Amino acid sequence: MSMLQRAKAVADIARKTQSSWLDALRPSPALSDLPSAWVFLGPPGVGKGTYASRMASKLGVTHIAAGDLVRAQIRDRTPQGLKIASMVTAGDLIPDTLVLELLQERIDIGRESGETGCLLDGFPRTLLQAEALPSFTDVQLAVNLSLREEALIAKCRGRRICGVCNKNYNVADIDLPSTADEPAIQMPPLNPPATSSGSHSCREHLQVRLDDAEDTIRHRLQVYHAEARPIEEYFRERGQLLQFSITGGIPETMPRLESILHRHSIALKACQQSEQQPQLQTKQQQHHSQQQQSSQSIPQRQAAASC
C-alpha cells in the first residue's frame, strides 16, 4: 500500500468513526411525531447560548434561544415587542403565555421545514413553561449548567454581541482562585476575529445588551434563583436532569460536555430500544442489566431512569 493510499484509508476510518460518534451523540428520534429536544438550563451568563449553539451546529440540529425570539420581537417593534421591551430591559421575565406563543410558533415553522430535533436555551424559565413543554416537543434531557456567581457577573458584564450577525463574544478575562467550596475558574476572553470573515467584521459592530448593566444583571440572577429550583426538580423527578459544572473556557469545557452527552445519548438510545422489546427480556436478563446499571455513570443511570 502506498503512503497516499494508507493516508486515505486512515482518513476514511477517522471520518467513519467521527460520523458514528456524532450519530450516537444526536438526540434520539422522538417516539411521538413531536421534535425531540434537549434543553439547556442555567443562570444568566453561564453560557447556555454558547454551548447550545456550538453543540447544535456540531450535531446538525436546530438551536432555538428564547432570548433571541424575544429580542427579535423588540427589534421588529411588533405589538408584543413594544409591550415587553421595558420588562426585558429591567431584567424581568416576560409573561409565560407570550413566550410559549413565540416558542410554539418557532417550533411549528421548524416542523414545516423538516426539523426533527432542537436544542433549546433559555426555555423553560418557569415551572409553568416546563409543564407546557411536552405539548410541543419530546423533551429528552435537561442540561443544567452552573458556574461560580462572580464569574457569572463578570461574564454578563463582558458580553458583546455583533449587531450584524448576532454572534456572541466576551471581553472578560476571568481568573478566580479556588476557595473552600468553589473550584478555581479560568476563562480567557472570547474576542471576535481580527479579520473580517465574509461580509462584515464583527469587531466593528460590537454592542452591549441593555440588560447587561450591573444592577440589572444582579436582578436577573435574583429572578433566576427564584424560579430555578422547581424547574430542576421537575426534570430531576423525570430522570432527565444532567448537572454540569463549568470551570474553564470553551476549549476545556466543550469536549467534556460532548463526552458526557455522548454517554447519555447512548444510554438513552439503548433504553428506547429495550422499551420497544420489553417482552423479550427474561428475568435473568433483567438481573444482569440491573448489575450493569449500578456501574454506569450518573448520566447513564439518569437516562435509564427516564426510559
Ligand SMILES: Nc1ncnc2c1ncn2[C@@H]1O[C@H](COP(=O)(O)OP(=O)(O)O)[C@@H](O)[C@H]1O
Ligand atoms: N423563557 C423565558 N420566559 C420569560 N422571559 C424570557 C424567557 N427567555 C427570555 N426571556 C426574556 O429575555 C431576556 C433575555 O433572555 P436571555 O437572552 O436568555 O438572557 P440570559 O440567559 O443571559 O438572562 C430575559 O431576561 C427575559 O426578559
